[in-house]
Amino acid sequence: MAQLSIVSGSVGLITLQNPPVNALSAAVRQGIVDTVEKALSDPKVKSVVIRGQNGVFCGGADIKEFGTKMTGPHLIPMIHAIEAGNKPMVAAIEGSALGGGLELALGCHYRVAHSKARLGLPEVTLGLLPAAAGSQRLPRLIGVPAALNLITTGRHVTAAEALQLGIVDQVTDHDTVDTAVKFALNVAGQSLDARRISTFPCPRPAELDALFEDAMQKVRKSARGAIAPVACVQAVRAAATLPYAEGLERERELMATLFNSGQARALQYCFFAQRAVGRWSTPSGARWDTSKPVPVPKAAVIGLGTMGRGIAVALAQTGLSVVAVETQEKQMMEAKQAVSGMLERGAKRRGVAPVSDKISYSGNIRAVADVDLVIEAVFEDMAVKEKLFQQLSAICKPGALLCTNTSALDVDHLASQTRNPELVVGMHFFAPAHVMKLLEVVYGRRSSTQAVATAMQLGKKMGKVSVAVGNCRGFVGNRMLKPYIEQAFYLLEEGATPELVDRALEEFGFSMGVFRMSDLSGLDVGWRVRKGDGLVEPGLASGPSARVRQGRRYSPLGDLLCEQGRFGQKTGRGWYQYEKPGGRVARSDPWLHSFLEGYRARHGLVARRIDHEEVLERCLYALINEGFHILEDGIAAGPEDIDVIYVFGYGWPRHRGGPMFYAGMVGLAKVLERLEHYHQAHPDVPHLQPCSLLRRLVASGSPPIHKWREVIRKLHSHL
Numbered sequence: 001m002a003q004l005s006i007v008s009g010s011v012g013l014i015t016l017q018n019p020p021v022n023a024l025s026a027a028v029r030q031g032i033v034d035t036v037e038k039a040l041s042d043p044k045v046k047s048v049v050i051r052g053q054n055g056v057f058c059g060g061a062d063i064k065e066f067g068t069k070m071t072g073p074h075l076i077p078m079i080h081a082i083e084a085g086n087k088p089m090v091a092a093i094e095g096s097a098l099g100g101g102l103e104l105a106l107g108c109h110y111r112v113a114h115s116k117a118r119l120g121l122p123e124v125t126l127g128l129l130p131a132a133a134g135s136q137r138l139p140r141l142i143g144v145p146a147a148l149n150l151i152t153t154g155r156h157v158t159a160a161e162a163l164q165l166g167i168v169d170q171v172t173d174h175d176t177v178d179t180a181v182k183f184a185l186n187v188a189g190q191s192l193d194a195r196r197i198s199t200f201p202c203p204r205p206a207e208l209d210a211l212f213e214d215a216m217q218k219v220r221k222s223a224r225g226a227i228a229p230v231a232c233v234q235a236v237r238a239a240a241t242l243p244y245a246e247g248l249e250r251e252r253e254l255m256a257t258l259f260n261s262g263q264a265r266a267l268q269y270c271f272f273a274q275r276a277v278g279r280w281s282t283p284s285g286a287r288w289d290t291s292k293p294v295p296v297p298k299a300a301v302i303g304l305g306t307m308g309r310g311i312a313v314a315l316a317q318t319g320l321s322v323v324a325v326e327t328q329e330k331q332m333m334e335a336k337q338a339v340s341g342m343l344e345r346g347a348k349r350r351g352v353a354p355v356s357d358k359i360s361y362s363g364n365i366r367a368v369a370d371v372d373l374v375i376e377a378v379f380e381d382m383a384v385k386e387k388l389f390q391q392l393s394a395i396c397k398p399g400a401l402l403c404t405n406t407s408a409l410d411v412d413h414l415a416s417q418t419r420n421p422e423l424v425v426g427m428h429f430f431a432p433a434h435v436m437k438l439l440e441v442v443y444g445r446r447s448s449t450q451a452v453a454t455a456m457q458l459g460k461k462m463g464k465v466s467v468a469v470g471n472c473r474g475f476v477g478n479r480m481l482k483p484y485i486e487q488a489f490y491l492l493e494e495g496a497t498p499e500l501v502d503r504a505l506e507e508f509g510f511s512m513g514v515f516r517m518s519d520l521s522g523l524d525v526g527w528r529v530r531k532g533d534g535l536v537e538p539g540l541a542s543g544p545s546a547r548v549r550q551g552r553r554y555s556p557l558g559d560l561l562c563e564q565g566r567f568g569q570k571t572g573r574g575w576y577q578y579e580k581p582g583g584r585v586a587r588s589d590p591w592l593h594s595f596l597e598g599y600r601a602r603h604g605l606v607a608r609r610i611d612h613e614e615v616l617e618r619c620l621y622a623l624i625n626e627g628f629h630i631l632e633d634g635i636a637a638g639p640e641d642i643d644v645i646y647v648f649g650y651g652w653p654r655h656r657g658g659p660m661f662y663a664g665m666v667g668l669a670k671v672l673e674r675l676e677h678y679h680q681a682h683p684d685v686p687h688l689q690p691c692s693l694l695r696r697l698v699a700s701g702s703p704p705i706h707k708w709r710e711v712i713r714k715l716h717s718h719l
């Protein structure tokens with residue numbers, strides 16, 4: 001797991017061997033302890049280079065070990081032995097030096113990095129802090145403000161930035177190990193007194209208290225209840241205010257509070273879930289590892305509204321040639337301007353030249369004749385999309401993939417409009433499409449393996465987290481959103497206010513509560529869908545039937561607001577009021593409160609006191625219950641798929657792991673019991689009726705989330 005060889009006569013070369021990222025497993029730690037000891041005691045060895053196998057220095061502590069009984073040597077004394085050694089140790093950093101990997105490098109006396117390497121302390125993203133003395137060494141090396149930034153955000157820096165910050169001593173474009181070996185030969189025999197970071201005094205900036213106060217406020221605001229960023233600030237403060245040994249003790253204490261926390265478990269689950277969704281499969285047997293995507297050098301986007309513009313930008317930034325089609329002249333003019341602005345801002349952010357020449361515009365649909373893949377982002381109307389798919393099927397070259405960006409409509413039905421339904425898949429982007437990380441790839445009944453694989457690979461190339469899901473109304477994300485929003489409406493009817501509901505959800509960790517979010521996305525969007533579904537009945541009807549549709553409880557509140565022209569931020573009025581149309585600061589609206597009172601009076605509803613617990617249970621458990629239905633129906637292959645969709649596309653707080661993980665944390669039996677309770681109280685709300693998969697999981701002893709697939713498999717084999 002770590003090997004020592006002697007190169008150039010006197011340099012001990014220690015190679016970490018734990019593919020793919022040389023994580024510091026117990027065996028690797030033992031290997032390092034043994035090889036360092038050997039190198040230090042071998043008189044032939046005058047200096048040492050530590051490197052990782054296969055072009056990766058080290059991806060940090062082995063995250064898989066965290067949930068287990070940890071054995072083997074501890075990182076802190078291991079790194080200390082390296083730093084305290086009397087022979088120069090040089091870290092040769094290729095690929096990544098992250099977390100414990102960078103902490104190991106900080107224990108070395110020198111660091112040489114390849115220009116393409118990435119360095120960082122991302123422990124905070126796993127609910128932890130750099131507790132192998134990283135929180136104590138880094139501020140001593142690069143100063144408190146820079147260390148605070150790196151440690152509280154977990155961001156990775158390039159080798160160039162690492163050099164500028166003083167994290168590395170040299171950056172090379174050549175062979176990193178050769179360069180590091182030369183470096184080691186040069187420094188052999190030199191005094192190491194000034195190279196042991198733990199002995200450095202920590203630079204104390206003026207206004208230390210204000211600096212930490214400011215940092216604490218910043219992380220509290222952005223962390224939305226996450227505890228690790230707060231602990232990270234406290235650990236760096238210890239570095240700045242305490243001697244090294246005491247700071248280390250504080251680091252250990254803080255780590256002890258984080259290490260077994262639910263948040264750390266949730267964040268580490270998210271890390272693996274994000275990777276697991278890349279190993280997709282479909283009920284028809286298509287799989288990520290046996291399917292072959294086709295190359296897509298040229299793509300088209302049809303419809304240049306908000307979504308189409310974002311998709312065109314995302315495709316162009318990936319390096320594809322893009323044909324952007326819009327038939328309305330005014331929309332085209334506005335789109336061209338908007339797209340060029342987005343490309344320029346994106347290029348500036350990434351420090352590259354804008355790729356405006358990658359996009360050609362046309363008002364004629366025939367311009368898509370030679371592309372490899374089309375993504376339609378036209379108006380969300382089945383008749384419009386049907387016609388478009390018929391046209392595309394006639395115009396496009398043989399084999400071209402036809403993708404729809406619909407957020408809810410039937411992909412199979414659209415496929416049936418074409419000559420080659422096997423070439424049709426959904427590519428459901430999230431607004432703004434060039435920014436949001438999530439992509440739902442929707443396979444239809446007849447979608448070919450190759451079509452799914454191509455869409456998944458294109459998503460990956462675009463830097464998206466792509467999740468393959470089955471076809472149903474709203475797919476995974478929007479299907480689960482429906483019962484969540486529905487509960488929020490019912491809570492208003494029963495006595496809550498938008499402010500109360502939103503506060504409960506935001507305190508839970510959502511970036512925006514359901515009503516603020518609806519105001520942002522536009523209330524008219526859902527209204528149009530409900531109209532299409534025949535649910536909207538105009539006017540201020542009263543009596544019991546006014547709140548029933550198709551035999552179920554229905555709240556017309558959203559429809560009534562839309563009838564008043566209250567579409568949310570864009571009209572300056574929605575569930576809240578805004579300073580002007582397009583304004584962003586939501587303020588409580590007395591009109592809305594008296595409207596709710598009038599509504600309740602008209603329907604004979606008596607407002608009651610509703611607390612945060614009920615808001616969370618009703619909204620979240622209804623959403624989770626739908627998640628179980630989705631698993632039962634085979635629309636999502638596993639709970640990880642659902643959780644990744646919610647974390648990356650719907651603002652679910654990552655430190656709570658996603659809705660299905662959260663259900664496991666709360667306890668499946670409790671979720672079931674509360675759903676039964678609420679369903680009894682509201683028998684006319686089918687979404688509150690516990691799903692039979694949830695019952696089955698509870699009956700089989702509430703297995704941990706990674707075992708749910710076995711229960712689901714059994715369920716499917718009985719059907």
Ligand SMILES: CCCCCCCCCCCCC/C=C/C(=O)SCCNC(=O)CCNC(=O)[C@H](O)C(C)(C)COP(=O)(O)OP(=O)(O)OC[C@H]1O[C@@H](n2cnc3c(N)ncnc32)[C@H](O)[C@@H]1OP(=O)(O)O
Binds near residue numbers: 020021023100259275
């Ligand atoms: C009472 C209790 C007291 C508490 C005290 C206990 C203390 C004990 C612990 C002390 C810990 C000290 C502090 C140190 C902490 C850490 O180091 S935490 C880890 C920090 N590192 C990271 O977060 C990096 C994570 N990895 C990545 O970001 C990327 O993987 C990469 C390195 C940039 C490579 O990316 P890419 O090439 O895209 O490959 P991936 O697909 O992401 O990964 C490939 C496979 O490798 C697996 N993997 C990656 N990193 C790790 C890891 N650190 N540990 C385990 N496994 C890892 C990844 O899951 C992939 O696996 P497969 O999906 O199976 O292919």
